[in-house]
Amino acid sequence: MGKRIGMEVAIAASEAVALCNIDVAAVYPITPQSHMAEHLADIIHDGRIDAEFITVESEHSSISACAGASAAGARAYTATSSQGLMLMHEILPIVSAMRLPVVMGNANRAVSGPLSIWNDHSDIMPQRDSGWICMFAENGQEVVDLTIQSFKIAEHPDVMLPVVLNIDGFQLTHMIEPLEFPSQKEVNKFLPPRKPFASLHPDNPLSMGCFNTPDIYMETMKAKDTALHNSKKTIVKIWNEWGKQFGRTYRPVETYKAKGADTLIVTMGSMGETASIAVDQLRKKGISVGLVKMRLWRPFPLDELRAAIKGCKTLIVMDRAVSFGGAGGPVGTEIKSLLYHDKGRPRIVDFIMGLGGRDVTVDDFIAMVERAKKKKDETYEYYGVRE
Amino acid sequence: MKQKKAASKAWPEKWNEINPGCMVFIPGNASTYHTGSWRAQRPEWDNKKCIKCGLCYIFCPEGCISEDAEGFFKANLDYCKGCGICAHECWPGAIKMFEEEE
Amino acid sequence: MSTVQNFEIYVPKLLDRREFFSAGHRACQGCGEVLALRLILKALGDDVVVSNATGCMEIISSAYPQTAWEVPYIHVAFENAGAVASGVEAALKALRRKGRIADRYVKSVAIAGDGGTVDIGFQALSGAMERGHDMVFFCLDNEAYMNTGIQRSSATPFMAATTTSPAGKVIKGQRTGKKNMPEIMVAHNIPYVATACPSYPIDLVNKVKKAKEVKGPAYIHVFSMCPTGWRSASEETIKLGRLVVETGVFPLYEVENGKYRMTMEIPKKLRPVEDYLKLQGRFRHLNPDDIEKVQALVNKEWRKLMNKVACMKPW
DSSP states (O other), X not given: OOOEEEEEHHHHHXXXXXTTTOSEEEOOOOTTTHHHHHHHHHHHHTTSSOOEEEOOSSHHHHHHHHHHHHHTTOOEEEXXXXXXXXXXXXXXXHHHHTTOOOEEEEEEOOOSSSOOOSOXXXXXXXXXXXXXXXXXXXXXXXXXXXXXXXXXXXXXXXXXXXXXXXXXXXXXTTOEEEEEOOOHHHHHHHSOOOOOSSOOOTTSOOEESOBOOHHHHHHHHHHHHHHHHHHHHHHHHHHHHHHHHHSOOOOSEEEESOTTOSEEEEEOSTHHHHHHHHHHHHHHTTOOEEEEEEOEEESOOHHHHHHHHTTOSEEEEEESOOBTTTTBOHHHHXXXXXXXXXXXXXXXXXXXXXXXXXXXOHHHHHHHHHHHHHOOSOOEEESSOOO | OOOOSOOOOXXXXXXXXXXXXXXXXXXXXXXXXXXXXXXXEEEEEOTTTOOOOOHXXXXXXXXXXXXXXXXXXXXXTTTOOOOOHHHHHOTTOOEEEEEOOO | OOOOOSOOOOOGGGSOOSOSBOTTOOOOTTOHHHHHHHHHHHXXXXXXXXXXXXXXXXXXXXXXXXXXXXXXXXEOOSSOHHHHHHHHHHHHHXXXXXXXXXSSOOEEEEEEESIIIIITTHHHHXXXXXXXXXXXXXXXXXXXXTTTTSBOOTTSOTTOXXXXXXXXXXXXXXXXXXXXXXXXXXXXXXXXEEEEOTTSHHHHHHHHHHHHHOSSOEEEEEEOOOHHHHTOOGGGHHHHHHHHHHTTSSOOEEEETTEEEESSOOOSSOOOTHHHHTXXXXXXXXXXXXXXXXXXXXXXXXXXXXXXXXXXXXX
């Protein structure tokens, strides 16, 4: 194991980006992402890396500038949160449709009305259908590793899709953790300079962003959907390569004491660590419970999820977002619909919890496991709301 | 994703034939569409009056007016939409518009 | 034998012969905007990357699987031509510096309609100009959102009829005057701002070439005649472009480092604006009182410009 340095995770994210030989970064500050933007500016203004830092005037322009830069062949990066991500919403499906390998760090923060700067997943969930590869980091080391991997995944000729890495705002971005950074030489070996499939340059003129009439649009959509589904095997391959080189292997779905468990908790993001302590405490009391942590959200890793939950009777899904007036949280709803036809599928309980930075402790997880046992039906419910 | 510059594919394409990102790799291939079918009138040059100034070539929105070997001008009727700008601007009056009979 | 000195011979045959925008594009008959675009591209040459906003020029040129563009081209969305061109400029700069692309100067150019410049595209344009990117921004101004069906923009002139500012019984057309975008661009302290019109093609080409040479942001506002949206005869497109200049409605000038300079002959008396208005159906609801109001506004804007020409000094 290499040397570990104590560093704030948001700052570490930018240090990881700096190792990746980026060419252009266009970032607009927003709490709690701001440390990521500021530190990247420090790095570039000190000349530690050779890149252009565009201080755009809004997030809509930051993603647009990254699209232009990526189209011109550059390795481009941006970061945002909540309202910024919502402002980018219009452009996100365009970036994925144009197969531009932009990488984005998203510091998860609740979406306004009313304004909240604190953590939940309501900012990334509306971007579910945008065609981006979407992953969640659980701790600082994952943030460093997944950031570097994101560039390789995005630019791979069998993928060519943008990637967004979710980092829980404040809960993870502002934690100081001991982190191991690969050396520049090691990163260069893992991540060579970008070789674009096509780029904007007069040496080879082409047109990007051409529009579709009704007689071709459906085919274009199927092509995009297929590309996103197919990207999973390359993501897994690259995660295995990382594992071989650095000794830390990542999988689309991670499990913790899940084998043979009657009840499984499903989490995404940093709450997985808290949930794992709850699992330990419950197991001490003799309760058959385990943890399933989803790292990959898009493309949805259905095969891996099925393998992880095999044999369990109750699945408790922890949702940090809700679809108002609908069927519950996005993760719970998606898992329910994907497992609908599976013989012997578990009973699925969907908790809406931890919205707007509401802390979810070990005791809360234990209480939710208790509550799930008593629950008779499969409707979703809020946990921790004062009634 | 191996093919980059596709040879002409039959239109409309199958979903797995579409260029990634709907990029078009052949610059200017819009010229395969002949807009000449749009027009109701076409320009004709009276070379006795033409002074070879080239203004008709400059002002054509289609860019379809070209110079021949002798330096006189004519419109490419594959593309000419019959807007009448060239005839209107020709100051020696060398260009006149004629109705397309159909 | 004497030789005339200081005489730049105007010969159309000195224009680049190549067509950088192929025929077969789907513009309307007599479209002044596509003519302006054709001339702009001739002046820019090969070494450009065009970032285009959604609008007439984008739609008539790039229906997959075809493209009329012979130069590298990208379209992303309606309001971000300025931002996309900023990203392209930064990428080309970084990649050239790192030796990953040819060591040759390639200009990033943004092209947007009046909607994508003065309304929805304003923010991205303002940001790009403020940051000082080495790019040229062209506003191809046909004075309404033409591509979506002739709705008004803030570049629509006073009293013009559009579908969202119709000539109704109570309110007769556009209620406000044209937003002065070149002035706003000068206020961004950029080195070069100009207005141009394709009816004055050599002037337009010269200004484009000048803008391309600027190492920093440049902005050119190009008047784009639209027979479809203005209900004018397709063959009178060029004539309208001349009248708009002669009546002082769209003066031709350059602003270099803050110094205003006319690039047209300053007439002793402006031609009456009625000569320009009567050729267009979008003004046919104007009675003589309305025309006086329009004339008064034209005169006021012209006076403002003349004042700036007289007293602005270079920075």
